[in-house]
Amino acid sequence: METYRxxxxxxxxxxxxxxxxxTEKAWHKLFRLSLVSRQEVAGxxxxxxxxxxxxxxxxxxxxxxxxxxxxxxxxxxxxxTMTSPGDGEAAIREMWA
Numbered sequence: 518m519e520t521y522r523x524x525x526x527x528x529x530x531x532x533x534x535x536x537x538x539x540t541e542k543a544w545h546k547l548f549r550l551s552l553v554s555r556q557e558v559a560g561x562x563x564x565x566x567x568x569x570x571x572x573x574x575x576x577x578x579x580x581x582x583x584x585x586x587x588x589x590x591x592x593x594x595x596x597x598t599m600t601s602p603g604d605g606e607a608a609i610r611e612m613w614a
Contacts, residue, residue, distance in 0.1 A: 519591070519593070520589070520590070520591050521582050522589050527586075527587060528601070528604050528605045528608050531585075536584075544613070547573055551566040551570035552564070559600070561605070562599050564599075570595060581599075588600070588609060
């Protein structure tokens with residue numbers, strides 16, 4: 518398992534509007550084709566995709582790690598757990614509803 522700790526307390530996304538739109542499309546496609554489970558956990562959310570989509574998940578997490586530095590990501594193959602204290606918890610759940 519790889520853990521990428523949050524490096525900011527500011528709950529904000531730094532993607533441009535166009536990049537955000539493209540990233541959202543990629544997430545929707547991954548969910549539509551490969552989402553196995555979505556589970557709320559303390560501080561955020563755990564997502565699991567089909568094992569064959571682990572690389573696609575990793576690519577999206579790499580984008581999110583750069584633009585949403587307020588999230589701690591725990592990546593384990595096709596499973597990612599995303600957490601943040603305070604307002605970040607609700608934001609995570611809303612972003613990946």
